[in-house]
Amino acid sequence: MLAYLTRRAVHSVIALTGLVIAVFFLARLTGDPTNLYLPPEASREAREEFSRKHGFDRPATEQFARFVGDVLDGNLGFSLKKQRPAVEVVLEAYPTTLKLAAVTLLIAISLAIAVGALAAYRPGRVFDRVGSTGSLIGASAPDFWVAITAILLFAESLRWLPTSGTGGFPYWVLPVTVLALRPFGLLVQVVRGAMMDALASAYVKTARAKGVAERSVIFVHALRNALLAAVTVAGDIAVGMINGAVIVETVFGWPGVGKLMIDAVEQRDFAVIQASIMITAAAIFLMNILIDLLYVALDPRIRHQ
Amino acid sequence: MPNADAPLLEVDDLRIEFRSGREIVRAVNGASFTVRRGETTAVLGESGSGKSVTAAAIMRLLASPPAHITGGRIRFNGADVLGAPMAQWRKRCGRDIGMVFQDALASLNPVFTVGWQIAEPFKAHGVLPAKAALERAVALLGRVGIPEPHARAHDYPHQFSGGMRQRVMIAMAIALDPSLLIADEPTTALDVTVQAQIMDLLLDLQRERHMAMVLITHDLGVVAEVADRVAVMYGGRVVESGLARDVLPRPAHPYTLALLESVPRSDIEQQQLNPIVGSPPNMATLPSGCAFHPRCRRATSECRAARPPTVKVAPGHHAECFYAQQVFDGR
Incomplete structure (x- = not known):
């Protein structure tokens, strides 16, 4: 270890x-x-x-x-723009990014597992076709386009949601939805594939032969194995998210570390650029370890190697 | 309680197809055999003869699509198996019928401990709560010959050797004391020395618990040793059946005879092996008439033209061949 x-x-x-x-x-x-x-x-x-x-x-x-x-010496420099230590500026923006990432991932992962598992249970049926096609579109749609289209539709035309900024629930809807789209799409594909493999496996036959109810066959025996594949992909996505969703944060004026970096580049605020990159790297390092630990916890075969 | 003399399991004219695209593979083409209480019935055949598919069909484990049961009946304890609602049937699996699969590594769930997996039938059938079920699992591990069962119950399948994993599978299959155990090539994946130990264990358990057993195998030696009855499958049909002690010394089907002759013998000097010429039939394009005719020394135009009748050569001994009586008489 x-x-x-x-x-x-x-x-x-x-x-x-x-x-x-x-x-x-x-x-x-x-x-x-x-x-x-x-x-x-x-x-x-x-x-x-x-x-x-x-x-x-x-x-x-x-x-x-x-x-x-x-x-x-532990000194990451001084922000020209904010006239404060760069570390402070970055650490202030970080929780905002993490909150957005956490909520987005939670929603994307849980929805993807449900949709992927159900699609795999009856492949080729209506639910599977809608889910598979929808997830493929979600995984392929460019986020800048989705973000701007969503703003035009839901904020400008319909006026249901605020265009940008932070605040209560309505401010979360568009950024989270746009940011969750790709991870959701990717994960549905992964979970569906892994579930189809698991449901066709010999251990699922054994479970059925033991008289295990179909619900447990799917959600205990098969899903528990399919999660291994999902964790690998979800881990990559999580790592990608904690360095700040640059486009989504910029488009929706979300004061996270992604937006901070873009602003810092525009303002040639060198210390902030450097500090945000180093702190993000540290966060990614921790995240990777967390994912590895999770993987070890989920797969006993790796634990005993 | 049904009549004790009535068959426990009856497979009658079972037909199973696998459909993918245009191709139809007829894996089972009217297989029939019966299993009585406490008896071991060996289903003997080459790979592709339909024996494992038949076993899976009894448990209703075939995925449909691609598998379709197109005809026949299966009765367990007199009750229709194939027509029962799936959820209702599932409640009998594990409780009344246990199944041991060939590849124990693939057949055990890699992410759960073996103790948990053996305890699962008790929980799934509402017999015992989790803690008591785990205690029973430990006892079962000990019964199937796993040393230090208390400690090993917390291990995962990959931490066991091939033979030990098969013991785990067996423990799981007999957990609820089923009246029938279906063992699908339980020793095929194992070392020769371990094979004998596993067969002995299965026989012990069978006697101890008065279980009936369907033993799917391609190993004639195993059949000779353990089977009360034998059903020989070829091309998806049972071509010969009867008591093992009647069939093996005096087969009535040319295929059974060829199988027996192909086994190397240690008691006589042999110059060479006697393999069955040709290869098993392609189940998508089965030969006309008797499926064995292309490989049969006795085949005549009659065998190509029509399926042979089932000939009763002795009480309880049947063979599906125009020349069954001649083969039986050694002519």
Whole structure:
């Protein structure tokens, strides 16, 4: 277990180092933030003063060396825009992203399991056809298009729901639905396939031969095995979600880490870009471990290897 | 309680097809045999002869589609099996009839402990609550010869050896003391030394519990050792049936005879093996007349033209061959 965690951690640190280097220099290629933060009529002295204060006058390599030193001291930098430590800014946005991800995943996974399992029980019947086709559309529809179409229809034309922002239940409906669509579609396909395999398996025959009621055959014997495949895919989806649903958060003005990153890039708020990427990487690392542990808990064959 | 002499299980003219697209595979083409209380009936045949499909049909485990039962009857304890509502039939599975499958690794659920799986019939049939059921499961594990049953009940199927897994399957099948045990090639997947142990265990349990057993097998040696009755299947039909002690020493069907001759013998000097020439029939395009005629030394134009009648060569000994009497008489 310890060996496994160490190996995982080493891999993550290596990957993160490469990523941070790339992000650091790429961000600086977007140009000097000075012009963005000072008014057009600001004097040359003021501009130079700003550059010097934030170290933008130094060569990029020197800036990088300083950044690495700061990181090792536990300092992820200072947000130019918010005038606060970047860590604070990112950690403030994070729960918003996590809440959205958690609600979305919960809905997508439970619905997908129900739909996938029932579709697999009677393949080729009406429910299966509607479910399979619907899930395929859901899995393939581009989220930016769905998001904007949904806003036009439900917020603009029908005026049933708010266009964007955060608040009570109505504010959750569109972002969660749009964000859940792809995971739901993918998972229905996975659960349906895995359930069909499980229902055709020898152990399901054994369960029937023992006189186990059909309900338990499906929802205990078969589904418990089909979940193994679902967890693998749901895990990937969960990892994809906790780095912020960039498009959905941006379109719906949802103040999560995805939107924060996009804003930070636009504003050349380098410290926030870097901090959000490092914190997201840490979250992904933890998430992956959580998924592995869940997988081990679900599949005894892996536990005993 | 039905008459003790009445057959426990009757399979009568059973016909089963598998349909996929245009192709129709006629796996079982009018198979008939009976099983009496406390007796072992061996259903003997090559792969593809329809014996396992017949076993699955008795338990109503065939998936439809692709399988369709197109004719015949199955009676258990005098009651119609195929016509009963599924939910009602399911309540008899496990309680009145137990089944042991060939591949125990695939047939045990990989994500539940063996204790849980053996305890399940008690719970599913409302016989015992979970805790008591688990205690019974431990006792059953001990009965089928698993050492340290208390500890092993918490293990998963993949933690057992092939023979031990088959013991687990057997424990599960006999949990509710069924009056009939269907064992579908219970030893085929096992090492030769383990095969004998598993057969011995099955026989012990059968005697101890007065169970009837349907033993699906392709192993003549096993049949000779354990079977009271034998039904020989070929091309989806039972071509010869009778008491094992009548049929094996003096078969009346050329196929049974060829099978017996193909077994290598240790008591006489043999230059070579005597295989049955040709290969088992393609069940999608069965030969006309007697399905065995392309491989039969005695086949005549008659055998190609029409299905042979069932000939009674001795009381309770039947064979489906125009020349059954000649074969029986050794002519």
